[in-house]
Structures are given as C-alpha cells and as structure tokens.
Amino acid sequence: MLARNFLRISRLSRGFATHATSTPAPPAVLHLKTGQSFHGRSFGAPKSIFGETVFSTSITSYTESMTDPSYRGQILVFTTPLIGNYGVPNNKAPVDSHDVGVYLESQGIQCTAVVVADVAEKFSHYLAVESLAQWCQRHDVPGITGVDTRAITRLLRDQGTTLGRLAIGSDASAPAPAEHEYWDPTEENLVDQVSTKEPYVLNPSGDVKIAVLDFGAKANILRSLVRRGASVTVLPWNYDFNKIRDQYDGLFLSNGPGDPNHCTEAATHLSKTLKEWTKPVFGICMGHQIIGIAAGLDAYRMTFGNRGHNQPVLALASSGSIKAGRVYVTSQNHQYALKLQDPFPAGWEPFFINCNDSSVEGIKSTEDSGKKVWGVQFHPESAGGPLDTIEMFTDFLAECRAVKLQTNVGQSGVMDAAKVEPTLVQPESVRQPIAATA
Numbered sequence: 001m002l003a004r005n006f007l008r009i010s011r012l013s014r015g016f017a018t019h020a021t022s023t024p025a026p027p028a029v030l031h032l033k034t035g036q037s038f039h040g041r042s043f044g045a046p047k048s049i050f051g052e053t054v055f056s057t058s059i060t061s062y063t064e065s066m067t068d069p070s071y072r073g074q075i076l077v078f079t080t081p082l083i084g085n086y087g088v089p090n091n092k093a094p095v096d097s098h099d100v101g102v103y104l105e106s107q108g109i110q111c112t113a114v115v116v117a118d119v120a121e122k123f124s125h126y127l128a129v130e131s132l133a134q135w136c137q138r139h140d141v142p143g144i145t146g147v148d149t150r151a152i153t154r155l156l157r158d159q160g161t162t163l164g165r166l167a168i169g170s171d172a173s174a175p176a177p178a179e180h181e182y183w184d185p186t187e188e189n190l191v192d193q194v195s196t197k198e199p200y201v202l203n204p205s206g207d208v209k210i211a212v213l214d215f216g217a218k219a220n221i222l223r224s225l226v227r228r229g230a231s232v233t234v235l236p237w238n239y240d241f242n243k244i245r246d247q248y249d250g251l252f253l254s255n256g257p258g259d260p261n262h263c264t265e266a267a268t269h270l271s272k273t274l275k276e277w278t279k280p281v282f283g284i285c286m287g288h289q290i291i292g293i294a295a296g297l298d299a300y301r302m303t304f305g306n307r308g309h310n311q312p313v314l315a316l317a318s319s320g321s322i323k324a325g326r327v328y329v330t331s332q333n334h335q336y337a338l339k340l341q342d343p344f345p346a347g348w349e350p351f352f353i354n355c356n357d358s359s360v361e362g363i364k365s366t367e368d369s370g371k372k373v374w375g376v377q378f379h380p381e382s383a384g385g386p387l388d389t390i391e392m393f394t395d396f397l398a399e400c401r402a403v404k405l406q407t408n409v410g411q412s413g414v415m416d417a418a419k420v421e422p423t424l425v426q427p428e429s430v431r432q433p434i435a436a437t438a
C-alpha cells in the first residue's frame with residue numbers, strides 16, 4: 001500500500017515538473033512569403049527552416065497532430081493560445097505483431113515547425129515525460145512562441161496557406177528571404193518520403209485480410225483495423241495491389257502529406273482495381289482523394305484547407321452506421337479536396353459535404369454499381385478529435401467479412417497464400433527516421 005502511494009506520488013510530482021530555462025530564449029521570427037514577419041522567442045531546436053504555413057483549430061491533441069505524417073513539410077500554427085500544458089507522453093509502445101510500436105501517430109514529429117502564442121513551460125499530466133520544448137529539441141524541430149497567432153491565422157485565412165521561414169537566433173536579425181528562396185514542400189512527392197519501403201504485416205492471424213496502401217498512415221488507422229480483428233498488410237503507396245488482390249478481402253487507402261496529384265501512379269493502379277475487383281475499398285483523406293481521381297474526379301488545392309478537430313460534415317447518404325441527414329463532427333487535416341461536379345461520374349455519388357464550406361467530404365459507389373467503395377476526406381480514426389464516425393471501420397470490415405463469406409461459399413480450399421509473401425517485419429525497423437526538412 002505504502003509502495004503504491006509512493007509510486008503514485010512520484011508519478012504525480014514528475015507530471016508537475018517545471019522546465020523554465022535560466023538563459024533567455026533566443027529570438028525567433030516567422031517570415032511569410034507574402035511579406036509579413038512575426039517576432040517572438042524560440043523554443044525546441046535552435047534551427048532555422050522553411051515550410052508551408054498552415055493553421056489548425058484543434059484545442060487539444062498537439063501530440064497527435066504533430067506526429068501525423070500528413071503534416072510533413074508544414075509549419076503548424078495552433079489557434080489555441082496555450083499549447084504544451086499537458087506535456088508529451090512516452091511514445092514507445094511495446095512492438096509486437098498487433099501494434100505499430102508507438103502511442104502517438106508515428107515515430108516522431110512530422111511537421112517542420114510549430115507556432116504557438118504561449119508555449120507552456122510547466123506541464124501536468126500523469127503520462128507526461130517531457131515538455132513540448134524538450135520533445136521538439138529532441139526531434140530537431142524548432143518552435144516560435146510569443147507571437148499573435150490570431151493575426152497570423154486571419155492572414156492565412158484571407159490570403160491562403162503561405163510559404164514561410166522560421167528564422168532562429170542570429171538568423172532572426174537577417175533580412176527576410178527573397179521570394180525565390182522559399183521552399184515549397186508541395187513540389188515534392190512527400191508521400192514517397194513517409195510511406196513504408198517494405199510491406200509488413202500486423203496481426204497475421206486476423207480473420208479478414210486487409211491490404212493498406214500506405215501514403216503516410218496514421219498509427220490509429222492501423223490500430224483501428226487491427227483492434228477490430230483484421231490482419232493488416234501494409235504496402236508501399238505505389239505498390240500494384242492488382243498483382244496480389246485475390247489474396248485479400250478488402251483494400252484500404254491511408255492519409256498522406258502533400259498534393260494527391262503526385263500520386264497518379266497509385267490512382268492508375270486503383271482504377272484497374274476498381275474496374276476488375278468488386279471487394280470493399282475504403283479510403284481516408286489522401287486515400288479518399290486517390291479514389292476520387294481514379295473514379296474520374298479532379299482534386300484541387302483549397303485556399304487554406306481544413307485543419308482541426310471540430311469540422312462538421314453532413315451525410316448525404318446512409319451506409320452502415322452513417323445516417324443520411326445527420327451532421328457528424330470530425331477531425332480533419334487537408335489542403336486539397338475533390339471537386340464537386342454535376343453529374344458525378346457514373347456509379348458514384350457524394351457521401352458527405354462540409355457544413356462550413358460545402359466542400360466534398362466523402363464519396364461512395366452507388367447501390368446499383370455493384371461495388372462497395374467509400375472515401376472520406378475527414379479522419380474517422382480521430383487521434384485527436386471526436387469519435388463520431390469511428391464505426392466506419394466496423395462497417396468496412398463487416399462488408400469485407402460478408403464478401404469473404406460469399407466468395408468462400410462453394411470454394412473447396414482456402415485462398416492461395418503462396419502467391420503473396422509480404423515479409424513480416426517489425427514496424428519499427430521499416431519506419432524511416434525523421435529526416436531534417438530544412
């Protein structure tokens with residue numbers, strides 16, 4: 001009893017640790033390519049970087065947002081003024097064949113830098129092991145605090161997502177970069193940088209076999225499939241699934257960073273799949289955009305995108321747990337969207353629409369198309385954000401199980417496992433280290 005209390009007290013006191021530094025933080029400036037500069041103080045890594053400046057309206061879950069691979073190349077501005085007050089938990093989960101070895105959304109910080117009005121130097125949470133500043137320092141990611149994030153957000157909202165430079169220390173007194181010096185991450189294929197290089201399998205004994213095309217999958221997408229009993233084979237984003245599709249009961253396309261138009265190779269493979277294969281397909285965010293492109297829709301760049309955990313979407317059709325006419329509050333992080341066109345390509349219909357800006361939030365195959373395909377622009381897996389649409393994973397797997405049952409009826413043997421041999425490697429060893437983005 002005494003020992004338990006002692007453990008509890010020592011855990012609590014660690015949670016209330018303060019990390020005020022004795023030396024004053026170096027100066028920092030956020031320059032925008034459009035000519036505005038915001039002066040503040042540096043925290044995290046003392047390193048200057050370029051990136052694409054975006055804002056998120058999420059109130060909590062800075063740890064999940066910052067480890068979401070879709071933020072690759074981006075300078076993330078939090079509209080919530082106080083960030084860091086619950087610190088950062090340990091991110092190293094036991095690695096086994098059921099899990100991806102992390103508690104957060106990937107191995108490390110994915111965004112290029114963070115911008116906050118007031119970084120919390122004191123943090124308090126029973127799981128916290130370090131402050132936001134210490135975590136950023138350890139991952140070589142710079143931050144700026146003491147800037148007017150409301151003013152920055154209003155600018156970005158009006159002029160759109162803007163290229164930026166975070167200048168730290170002596171760089172902060174240098175003039176702003178010339179326009180041509182700004183680095184535009186969207187010119188690169190960021191998906192190729194974050195996708196797994198080798199296939200790997202999670203939960204190989206699961207009763208239903210799902211292939212995941214990894215465009216930069218958040219860990220909670222993989223967890224959400226595994227925890228519902230699926231065996232999950234994670235494939236590189238440009239893997240031609242058609243070569244092995246007969247071995248699988250369903251195909252899933254993940255989220256991912258950057259411009260979906262860099263991933264036409266995946267869309268080409270997928271259009272073949274959609275023409276020749278009738279098993280269930282589900283895509284989230286980048287995955288949804290790739291499904292849309294394969295279906296014949298266009299993806300366009302939005303002015304400032306949607307980033308936050310409070311985005312309302314209206315369901316236009318019923319499917320599984322989703323009821324037409326209902327509004328669901330969702331987690332989002334995207335800059336691109338599918339263009340709404342009338343009519344929609346034959347065999348497809350809009351599934352969700354955003355209540356704020358009327359952008360397309362989901363598409364699905366029509367009942368009479370003979371297909372079972374769904375794409376959603378938002379993140380049903382949450383992490384962070386509301387769980388209003390989490391049962392879409394259950395719906396997808398229920399459809400996969402139903403199709404598997406039908407397929408197996410009348411067949412003598414089990415499916416031919418010899419045709420595909422994805423190597424079972426522990427996720428840790430296949431995840432790429434976070435490369436410097438400056």
Ligand SMILES: NC(=O)CC[C@H](N)C(=O)O
Pocket residue numbers: 070254255256257258259260284285286287333334335336337
């Ligand atoms: N979260 C995502 O998958 C984002 C998709 C794409 N990179 C976009 O910004 O629109």
